[in-house]
Amino acid sequence: MQLTFDGETVRGGNEARERFYDARGYGRPQDGELELAPVEAAHLLFRGDVTAVRDDREGGRLGFESLLSSRAVSEVDFFVYKELRDRGFYLSPTDSADVTDFVVYPRGEGPWDDAVAYRVTALSERAAVDAGTLTAIASGTDAEQDEASTGVLAVVDEESEVTYLELDTPTSSGSTNHELPPFDGDLLSDRVLVPEPPESLHDHAFYGQRLDRDDDRVQLSLVEAAYLSSHGDLTVGVEEVADADAIIDRGREVEGERFDRRLRVYDALRSAGIVPKTGFKFGADFRTYADVDSVDDLGHSEFLVRALPADHSFVPRDLSLDVRLAHGVRKRMLFALTTEDDINWLSAERLTP
Amino acid sequence: MQLTFDGETVRGGNEARERFYDARGYGRPQDGELELAPVEAAHLLFRGDVTAVRDDREGGRLGFESLLSSRAVSEVDFFVYKELRDRGFYLSPTDSADVTDFVVYPRGEGPWDDAVAYRVTALSERAAVDAGTLTAIASGTDAEQDEASTGVLAVVDEESEVTYLELDTPTSSGSTNHELPPFDGDLLSDRVLVPEPPESLHDHAFYGQRLDRDDDRVQLSLVEAAYLSSHGDLTVGVEEVADADAIIDRGREVEGERFDRRLRVYDALRSAGIVPKTGFKFGADFRTYADVDSVDDLGHSEFLVRALPADHSFVPRDLSLDVRLAHGVRKRMLFALTTEDDINWLSAERLTP
Numbered sequence: 001m002q003l004t005f006d007g008e009t010v011r012g013g014n015e016a017r018e019r020f021y022d023a024r025g026y027g028r029p030q031d032g033e034l035e036l037a038p039v040e041a042a043h044l045l046f047r048g049d050v051t052a053v054r055d056d057r058e059g060g061r062l063g064f065e066s067l068l069s070s071r072a073v074s075e076v077d078f079f080v081y082k083e084l085r086d087r088g089f090y091l092s093p094t095d096s097a098d099v100t101d102f103v104v105y106p107r108g109e110g111p112w113d114d115a116v117a118y119r120v121t122a123l124s125e126r127a128a129v130d131a132g133t134l135t136a137i138a139s140g141t142d143a144e145q146d147e148a149s150t151g152v153l154a155v156v157d158e159e160s161e162v163t164y165l166e167l168d169t170p171t172s173s174g175s176t177n178h179e180l181p182p183f184d185g186d187l188l189s190d191r192v193l194v195p196e197p198p199e200s201l202h203d204h205a206f207y208g209q210r211l212d213r214d215d216d217r218v219q220l221s222l223v224e225a226a227y228l229s230s231h232g233d234l235t236v237g238v239e240e241v242a243d244a245d246a247i248i249d250r251g252r253e254v255e256g257e258r259f260d261r262r263l264r265v266y267d268a269l270r271s272a273g274i275v276p277k278t279g280f281k282f283g284a285d286f287r288t289y290a291d292v293d294s295v296d297d298l299g300h301s302e303f304l305v306r307a308l309p310a311d312h313s314f315v316p317r318d319l320s321l322d323v324r325l326a327h328g329v330r331k332r333m334l335f336a337l338t339t340e341d342d343i344n345w346l347s348a349e350r351l352t353p
Numbered sequence: 354m355q356l357t358f359d360g361e362t363v364r365g366g367n368e369a370r371e372r373f374y375d376a377r378g379y380g381r382p383q384d385g386e387l388e389l390a391p392v393e394a395a396h397l398l399f400r401g402d403v404t405a406v407r408d409d410r411e412g413g414r415l416g417f418e419s420l421l422s423s424r425a426v427s428e429v430d431f432f433v434y435k436e437l438r439d440r441g442f443y444l445s446p447t448d449s450a451d452v453t454d455f456v457v458y459p460r461g462e463g464p465w466d467d468a469v470a471y472r473v474t475a476l477s478e479r480a481a482v483d484a485g486t487l488t489a490i491a492s493g494t495d496a497e498q499d500e501a502s503t504g505v506l507a508v509v510d511e512e513s514e515v516t517y518l519e520l521d522t523p524t525s526s527g528s529t530n531h532e533l534p535p536f537d538g539d540l541l542s543d544r545v546l547v548p549e550p551p552e553s554l555h556d557h558a559f560y561g562q563r564l565d566r567d568d569d570r571v572q573l574s575l576v577e578a579a580y581l582s583s584h585g586d587l588t589v590g591v592e593e594v595a596d597a598d599a600i601i602d603r604g605r606e607v608e609g610e611r612f613d614r615r616l617r618v619y620d621a622l623r624s625a626g627i628v629p630k631t632g633f634k635f636g637a638d639f640r641t642y643a644d645v646d647s648v649d650d651l652g653h654s655e656f657l658v659r660a661l662p663a664d665h666s667f668v669p670r671d672l673s674l675d676v677r678l679a680h681g682v683r684k685r686m687l688f689a690l691t692t693e694d695d696i697n698w699l700s701a702e703r704l705t706p
Contacts, residue, residue, distance in 0.1 A: 065539060065546060065548055068539075068541055068546065069539045069540075069541060069546070071542060074542055074543070075541045075542065075543055075544060075546075075572075076542075076543050082565075124543050124607065125631065125633045126543065126575075126604075126607050126608050126612075127607050127608075155633070156543075157631045157633035157634070158544075158574035158576070158577075158630075158631035158633065159561075159562040159574070159630065159631055160544070160562055160564075160572055161562075161633075161634075163633070163634065186418060186421075186422045187422075188421055188422060188428045189424060189427055189428065189429075190427070190428055190429050190477050190479065190509075191428060191511075191513070193418060193421065193422070193428075195418055208512075209512040209513055209514075212435075219428075219513055221511035221512070222479075223511070224511075251479075254477065254479045254480050255479050259479075277511075277512065278478065278510045278511035278512055279670075280478045280508070280510035280511065280514075280516070280669070280670055280673055281510070281514075281516065281673060281677070282673075282674070282677070283670050283671060283673045283674020283675070283677060283678075284670070284674075285670070316633070317632075317633055317636050317637070317638070318636060320633055320634060320635075320636045321635070321636020321637075321674060321675070321678060322636070322674070324634070324635070324636060324678060325636075325674060325677060325678050325681075328678075328681055
């Protein structure tokens with residue numbers, strides 16, 4: 001049985017189609033014969049199902065190592081293909097222009113069925129990936145086919161182990177909504193002190209923190225204070241500028257535009273009925289509580305949120321760090337990709353296909 | 354009992370000295386009387402030990418809230434001071450020009466003793482801190498006093514909880530040292546494939562990874578390959594340029610100068626007898642093994658290493674993330690602060706004083 005390679009596609013005859021496509025889901029049929037992507041041929045060569053492929057361009061025969069060295073196959077793609085095959089999946093490489101590198105069929109199904117379980121994009125540990133690409137992986141591009149399938153980033157580390165991250169663009173909302181009477185605070189250098197807070201401020205609406213266990217005074221973070229002030233609840237009584245502007249200026253002094261980004265994300269979460277509190281202990285901007293009625297009965301915080309510019313470039317290592325830590329504390333990692341007037345939400349979770 | 358504030362120092366008489374310094378370690382004695390830093394006075398006011406301080410400049414009396422609002426006291430410093438007092442420590446503010454904000458005495462001792470347990474620098478969650486400052490905190494500045502004390506970064510988060518990070522400048526070494534015969538490899542796009550590796554390459558010296566469980570071929574990461582090639586062990590046989598340069602160029606194509614940084618750190622660790630392997634699953638550049646004799650008996654990897662430029666500016670949130678994750682997997686977080694020709698090592702660990 002002869003397979004030939006023209007530099008782009010590996011082709012085989014009727015027997016190859018029967019043996020590799022019909023029986024084991026490699027490649028696609030073309031007029032009764034077989035077309036394989038180079039990564040599929042590399043896997044057949046690696047397994048020893050095929051010993052060599054004839055090189056139509058230069059003559060000679062390509063084995064596994066020479067095909068991998070030829071740059072027709074990225075070894076990053078190969079390791080992902082192999083790992084998913086090892087897990088018992090059939091999968092097909094897509095058009096290389098697509099953000100999706102492989103469509104993976106549900107276990108027990110193959111390219112002759114309609115269903116797709118995962119849309120997988122392969123990435124080297126060393127390569128950065130921008131937020132827009134991650135969002136495209138999460139959302140999918142071909143609406144009909146993609147609806148039921150999961151967008152997955154498969155990162156190949158330097159030991160060629162594959163880590164799968166499930167990406168999604170969730171919308172979430174909560175039910176926290178407490179009316180506050182207007183109140184006064186003192187603007188300190190890094191927060192606002194509220195000497196006589198309305199009772200609901202901390203205990204029900206979960207703004208700020210008591211100064212001490214048995215102390216009724218409440219301290220607000222600058223981001224909380226900026227939000228409350230811009231909504232007319234808090235007055236800090238500075239002179240010459242609006243209260244909210246004074247607080248925001250204080251925030252920017254130390255954080256620059258990161259403060260504005262955090263404030264926009266804070267505002268969006270509060271507007272959705274969700275309480276954001278500092279995520280510092282978890283290395284995030286915020287942890288969130290969806291339905292707060294009383295601080296004595298908070299429930300589990302569900303998300304860790306990181307506020308990032310919409311054009312942020314992710315290093316896979318940092319994604320791995322965030323997702324692993326969030327998983328360890330039973331939370332979901334959520335990236336708030338912010339522009340001046342919009343936020344796109346992107347979640348990432350470890351996946352075992 | 355009257356305390357007065359001149360804008361810099363709070364002063365009290367003989368009775369105040371007896372009551373606050375002699376009995377409870379606040380301030381320092383001066384000609385039998387008492388001098389307090391504003392943060393110490395704020396704590397006495399907060400506790401109600403003193404009801405107000407006379408303002409010598411403008412007349413009038415300052416309570417806790419007005420002293421805190423006056424900017425004579427940073428509330429970030431105050432929360433750290435209070436937290437350590439709550440834990441039962443006596444501590445003294447230092448000269449504000451020093452990188453150390455507080456010297457903390459061993460439990461049961463105070464400013465009248467010689468020993469210092471911790472040198473503490475207070476920082477807001479929101480404020481960035483550069484690598485040089487962290488190294489100064491770790492090393493201390495006053496050699497004699499600092500020798501036995503621990504450098505600590507105390508981060509005050511937006512809810513005013515304090516997280517303590519112990520900083521150190523460790524030197525570590527291992528005993529891994531295996532002679533390798535020269536061998537050949539194929540340079541792929543993201544790694545090097547070694548079709549016929551010397552047996553010790555992976556199994557003893559722990560370079561690379563087998564291509565598959567039952568496959569003897571070894572794949573090397575580009576950083577491993579660059580190291581081995583520059584030490585004359587590996588030949589990839591590219592034309593026109595030296596092998597190591599070709600590999601380094603491939604590394605830079607994707608990672609830029611990050612590749613050079615990782616390679617320098619890799620080289621320094623290997624030279625110290627330590628085996629660095631990818632730390633991807635832990636969100637780090639490397640995990641390390643100190644004494645590898647056989648991959649079948651690796652032992653626990655001790656450090657997670659992140660290679661950073663020596664002028665890196667740390668966001669406390671990211672420090673928190675790294676340290677928490679490392680702790681969760683029983684490893685120590687190590688930052689390799691690299692310049693062209695030097696590496697400073699900085700470790701960070703969670704501390705409960």
